[in-house]
Amino acid sequence: MSWNEPGGDKKDPWSGRGDQNGPPDLDEAIRSLQEKLGKIFGGGGGGGDGRSPDQSSSGKPMTSMGIIAAGAIVLLWGISGFYIVDEGNHGVETRFGKYTAITQSGLHWHIPAPIEQVAIVNVKQQRYIEVGYRSGSEQITDAGGSVPKEALMLTKDENYVDVRLAVQYQVKDAKQFIFNIVNPAATLKQVTESAQRGVIGSSTMDFVLTEGRSEIVTQIKKEIQEVMDSYRSGIQVTSVNLQDAQPPEQVQNAFADAIKAREDEQRLINEAEAYSNDVVPKARGAAARKMQEAEGYKEQVIAQAEGEASRFSKLFSEYSKAPDITRKRLYIESMETVFSETNTVMVDVKGGNNMLYLPLDKMIQQRPLSQPASGAAQTATEQAQAQPHHIVEDEHAVDRSSIRGRDTRGR
Numbered sequence: 567m568s569w570n571e572p573g574g575d576k577k578d579p580w581s582g583r584g585d586q587n588g589p590p591d592l593d594e595a596i597r598s599l600q601e602k603l604g605k606i607f608g609g610g611g612g613g614g615d616g617r618s619p620d621q622s623s624s625g626k627p628m629t630s631m632g633i634i635a636a637g638a639i640v641l642l643w644g645i646s647g648f649y650i651v652d653e654g655n656h657g658v659e660t661r662f663g664k665y666t667a668i669t670q671s672g673l674h675w676h677i678p679a680p681i682e683q684v685a686i687v688n689v690k691q692q693r694y695i696e697v698g699y700r701s702g703s704e705q706i707t708d709a710g711g712s713v714p715k716e717a718l719m720l721t722k723d724e725n726y727v728d729v730r731l732a733v734q735y736q737v738k739d740a741k742q743f744i745f746n747i748v749n750p751a752a753t754l755k756q757v758t759e760s761a762q763r764g765v766i767g768s769s770t771m772d773f774v775l776t777e778g779r780s781e782i783v784t785q786i787k788k789e790i791q792e793v794m795d796s797y798r799s800g801i802q803v804t805s806v807n808l809q810d811a812q813p814p815e816q817v818q819n820a821f822a823d824a825i826k827a828r829e830d831e832q833r834l835i836n837e838a839e840a841y842s843n844d845v846v847p848k849a850r851g852a853a854a855r856k857m858q859e860a861e862g863y864k865e866q867v868i869a870q871a872e873g874e875a876s877r878f879s880k881l882f883s884e885y886s887k888a889p890d891i892t893r894k895r896l897y898i899e900s901m902e903t904v905f906s907e908t909n910t911v912m913v914d915v916k917g918g919n920n921m922l923y924l925p926l927d928k929m930i931q932q933r934p935l936s937q938p939a940s941g942a943a944q945t946a947t948e949q950a951q952a953q954p955h956h957i958v959e960d961e962h963a964v965d966r967s968s969i970r971g972r973d974t975r976g977r
Contacts, residue, residue, distance in 0.1 A: 649674055656689050660682065661677070669684075691737075693735055695751060697730070714728075717729055727811060735804055740800065761793065765789070766782070790803050
């Protein structure tokens with residue numbers, strides 16, 4: 567009976583199937599695997615030969631195509647695990663939602679979803695929030711863009727101010743930024759409002775609106791960073807900008823009047839100080855000049871008195887030696903001093919028969935005039951000058967008179 571006749575053992579004489587020591591048939595192994603997979607996934611069994619009823623002789627190519635398709639799917643799934651992190655970004659890898667690693671810029675691979683996932687965080691981007699105002703129209707604001715609920719706050723001296731802040735920040739720790747806070751931007755905004763109200767509430771209105779702006783901004787930034795670090799938020803506050811600080815719109819007119827009055831007060835104070843700075847030094851200089859003049863006059867009077875006393879002492883010693891001569895000399899000097907201030911000319915005519923020519927007008931003009939006297943002396947001098955010039959003949963005139971006569975013979 568041949569191998570393929572009914573009732574035979576269906577042994578292929580060329581396949582070596584009858585040799586128990588040979589390797590198993592590949593087709594048989596594939597069919598066995600298909601049967602096991604069919605049982606696992608609920609497939610029904612076939613005939614006694616292990617084939618399904620609809621399986622034909624073309625089962626081998628169909629099985630190979632399924633394996634190739636499954637391999638392609640697995641390959642695509644594995645390729646989907648590659649990802650690129652751009653410059654300035656960090657990648658946070660999680661496995662079943664649990665943190666595993668931080669990746670820097672470049673090409674990386676992770677086990678594809680749903681096993682592992684990657685969140686890309688930009689750590690160089692400058693983010694910002696607005697407190698007290700909105701630059702856009704996403705929320706209801708007043709005409710000036712202010713949000714009164716956030717902007718109005720009470721100062722230390724119980725005044726209301728409208729304060730608007732812009733806070734810029736960036737991510738310094740991508741892991742903390744993702745896992746520790748659900749909504750970092752909203753949390754930062756609430757922390758900013760709290761710090762802002764605390765700092766403004768401890769300051770006066772004038773301090774907030776005038777010289778205290780920079781100090782207030784520095785204090786608010788410090789408090790925001792301390793709170794966000796305590797939350798381990800992974801946020802770094804880079805700058806806090808005070809966009810505007812002004813009184814509420816309802817009282818702006820009255821506040822403008824108060825500012826104008828304060829400015830006028832300061833202007834008047836400055837003008838008074840300028841006038842004081844101009845007058846006081848002049849008065850001090852004039853007082854110092856008067857004091858110096860008084861000191862000079864004092865020294866002058868003392869020196870003159872001492873000189874006169876010394877002169878008198880010397881004259882007295884000379885007078886003691888020759889009283890007549892000294893008395894005559896003093897008389898002549900005194901008369902010379904007295905008559906040098908007048909316009910009177912004295913001529914000695916004792917025993918004189920000579921004719922004299924006296925150009926009195928020229929002589930008076932050439933005579934050096936002394937300093938004008940003051941008071942009554944000056945008046946007397948003016949009266950004497952107003953009188954006509956005349957000649958007085960004195961037989962007792964001496965040789966030391968102001969003018970001597972000359973005879974015509976040249977003696």
